[in-house]
Amino acid sequence: MTDKNLIDQNLNQDGIDRRGFLKCMAWAGTGLVWTLSGGIPVSRAFAKNSGKSTDFTFAQISDSHMGFNKPANPDVVATLQAAIDKINRLPNPPEFLLHTGDISHLSRPEQFDKVDQILKSAVAKDVFFVPGEHDVLDDNGKSYLERYGKSAQGSGWYSFDKNGVHFIGLVNVMNLKSGGLGSLGNDQLEWMEKDVKHLKHSTPIVVFAHIPLWTVYPEWGWGTEDSAQALGYLKKFGSVTVLNGHIHQTMQKVEGKVTFHTAMSTAFPQPQPGKADSPGPMKVPAEQLRSVLGITDVNYVRGQHSLAVVDSTLG
Amino acid sequence: MTNKNLRRAFSAMPLIIALFVFAGSSSVSANDQPPSQAAEVKIDNFSFGPQTLTIPAGSTVTWTNRDDIPHTAVSTDGAFKSKVMDTDEKFSHTFATPGTYAYYCTIHPKMTGKIVVQ
Numbered sequence: 185m186t187d188k189n190l191i192d193q194n195l196n197q198d199g200i201d202r203r204g205f206l207k208c209m210a211w212a213g214t215g216l217v218w219t220l221s222g223g224i225p226v227s228r229a230f231a232k233n234s235g236k237s238t239d240f241t242f243a244q245i246s247d248s249h250m251g252f253n254k255p256a257n258p259d260v261v262a263t264l265q266a267a268i269d270k271i272n273r274l275p276n277p278p279e280f281l282l283h284t285g286d287i288s289h290l291s292r293p294e295q296f297d298k299v300d301q302i303l304k305s306a307v308a309k310d311v312f313f314v315p316g317e318h319d320v321l322d323d324n325g326k327s328y329l330e331r332y333g334k335s336a337q338g339s340g341w342y343s344f345d346k347n348g349v350h351f352i353g354l355v356n357v358m359n360l361k362s363g364g365l366g367s368l369g370n371d372q373l374e375w376m377e378k379d380v381k382h383l384k385h386s387t388p389i390v391v392f393a394h395i396p397l398w399t400v401y402p403e404w405g406w407g408t409e410d411s412a413q414a415l416g417y418l419k420k421f422g423s424v425t426v427l428n429g430h431i432h433q434t435m436q437k438v439e440g441k442v443t444f445h446t447a448m449s450t451a452f453p454q455p456q457p458g459k460a461d462s463p464g465p466m467k468v469p470a471e472q473l474r475s476v477l478g479i480t481d482v483n484y485v486r487g488q489h490s491l492a493v494v495d496s497t498l499g
Numbered sequence: 500m501t502n503k504n505l506r507r508a509f510s511a512m513p514l515i516i517a518l519f520v521f522a523g524s525s526s527v528s529a530n531d532q533p534p535s536q537a538a539e540v541k542i543d544n545f546s547f548g549p550q551t552l553t554i555p556a557g558s559t560v561t562w563t564n565r566d567d568i569p570h571t572a573v574s575t576d577g578a579f580k581s582k583v584m585d586t587d588e589k590f591s592h593t594f595a596t597p598g599t600y601a602y603y604c605t606i607h608p609k610m611t612g613k614i615v616v617q
Contacts (some may be wrong), residue, residue, distance in 0.1 A: 254567040254586070255567075256567070270505055290569060290583060291570070293585070317605075317606045317607075318569070318606070321569070321571075321582075321606070322582050322583055338556075360608040361608060362575050362603035362611055363510055363603065363608060363609060363610055363611055364608045364609075383613060399524065403609070404609065405607060405608060405609045420508060437529065451582040461545075462544050462545035462546070464544070464566065464567060464568050465567055465568060499592075
């Protein structure tokens, strides 16, 4: 009798065959793994020991909506904690976290406090934030900036470098115009142009912002009006990864050297574009909730121009 | 108050009430405009209902959020600006001046509405 755990066809010499691939996918949850090799997306198995030395990994969480308590998820504290626990157990522990906004549900101090408290249980001690529209209510982002914008400019944009990768945190949820989409604004765009001007073309770039920087579904405001200008400043770079949240589901798009990716929420799912009247919280049977919430793990391998972006659900 | 004064106060009440009634009715008859109203906008499913509301000048509009997500009502010209309304929270504004007031939800800017004040 054949042992189902043995590899019988190691065609790509990567230590996995089709059956093993499928088993791996089942283990990893959604197991969406994309890397770009020479500009062509290649899906690979998410294996614990890939054999390649990974320079570093970081994790993205999004849309924790602390304070939300409606039927779609009566306990966003528990699901955020589950997300952090999952990140802590990742095979290659992330060095830091990105939170792509809607940290709180109503910009209230106790909601921000609660998220900060839960994040203390993350093994990764550094967390980098960008605000969502739920984080800048009533006070024009003042309390968000006091907490998370100490080294930021304007409404909270900033950049930093980690292991040769340049990270750019953008804010596209301020001063939204009636009938419009997300917006970066001229001040921020001017800053960004200067910020990347002198970087070498070989520097991998990671841009993170709350609302998608590509037009996912304009009817629901899922896009950013002036993102084309921002992306224009990044044309010279060989590897650009754009990480967003806001839509509470994973979506991926590759355009030349730019990979766009949106994360799941840790709080509640939202419907797919056009599949409901409005983009509000989507109720699923309680036992399915954790299968539509999740985290994103991003692996950077030095020498590879691509970042491997892996989504996994909470349950 | 002493009993005597109390009786005097009560006996004066019908006169006082009558004065108010006459005062009220004389101001209504002096006005050609219809009496001001209390009007409502219900927020649900990412939309303002009705999307266009027509009211007489002096009316007060109350927005009530029935959605399971917070919203705001903010005019595009600075005339009014609600704080965030969570589910079942309200915001009211009295429209003294005739005109058309376009407004939207600053959290979900695709949600737009209009108050027409006549």
